[in-house]
């Protein structure tokens with residue numbers, strides 16, 4: 001944030017005057033000095049009663065907004081019965097959610113965990129073990145893409161390949177070969193005798209809302225079939241209705257062998273999952289992988305409620321309608337600020353605004369207008385509203401964003 005912006009804005013000044021973040025919390029995030037007391041739909045509300053329009057959705061997590069009555073009911077009902085048993089026993093909600101997911105996707109099997117990184121980690125392990133049990137222990141390398149983000153564990157930062165996230169953590173986990181996103185020829189060239197799988201986000205989120213073309217995804221599917229590789233999709237961010245389909249790969253008319261999901265699937269309750277075909281799941285036999293909390297009764301009760309809502313007739317049609325509205329509204333914002341906005345791209349309600357200033361400046365200026373957006377890569381601002389955001393709220397978000405941009409001066413050229 002520029003000093004002048006803070007000085008000129010009383011709401012930011014007021015926030016800065018409250019007690020700052022506790023030093024007891026480890027400093028792994030560059031947080032806004034802002035605390036919310038409660039949420040209602042697309043709104044987050046401070047203890048002082050200030051209302052912020054939230055089109056960041058906890059980074060594409062709150063697909064039904066905050067405090068959705070159906071999710072609150074699902075969680076509190078379960079909370080009164082049973083919280084946790086571990087995976088030493090059958091978990092009813094887990095079986096119900098797995099069967100629901102299997103019923104509406106390519107998958108035959110589901111493994112539950114608690115986060116996106118864990119889901120990706122499970123996908124990597126499943127891909128390697130698949131070849132191991134098939135008698136090909138030398139096939140363990142995975143082709144991944146520039147701009148990828150798969151999480152913050154040691155294996156997933158290696159899969160992501162972003163030098164910023166790898167620095168200082170010792171030798172990266174071996175076995176990831178990176179090629180340019182969208183380059184089919186380079187992908188085929190990178191395939192060797194040790195290649196086990198190709199791993200990709202159909203639409204990159206953290207990388208700046210980069211949308212793989214249907215042809216590219218179809219090409220990857222064909223390469224996997226030709227070379228006996230597993231196609232691993234990371235739909236942690238673009239999945240669960242965010243793209244306007246239940247899962248983004250449906251736009252390309254292909255199916256993966258493995259798919260990591262998280263973020264939106266718990267609607268705000270921590271939940272991740274690895275979906276697999278029967279074949280791709282064959283390596284993960286008893287004792288090969290696990291998670292104490294994975295698929296616990298609270299998480300899966302909420303997961304079932306989220307899936308029910310997203311699969312209700314008309315819900316995904318409405319997401320696509322809202323995308324059109326948001327696109328139109330943001331096109332007007334771009335027209336009004338050609339010196340600041342370069343491009344708007346979207347798939348469903350996963351929207352990236354390519355800006356000519358640092359995204360953090362836009363995030364700060366939006367805060368001053370009580371609008372919550374999220375940065376991505378070094379030149380993109382994401383608008384990721386709840387999938388059930390109201391049309392008036394879309395218009396309101398665009399107006400606030402436009403006013404936020406009014407606060408910024410274009411980059412010096």
Ligand SMILES: *Cc1c(COP(=O)(O)O)cnc(C)c1O
Pocket residue numbers: 114115116117118120149150151152201205206234235236237238262263
């Ligand atoms: C957020 C994200 C992850 C990591 O999820 P966490 O829950 O933060 O571990 C992995 N892949 C993609 C595509 C993501 O957007």
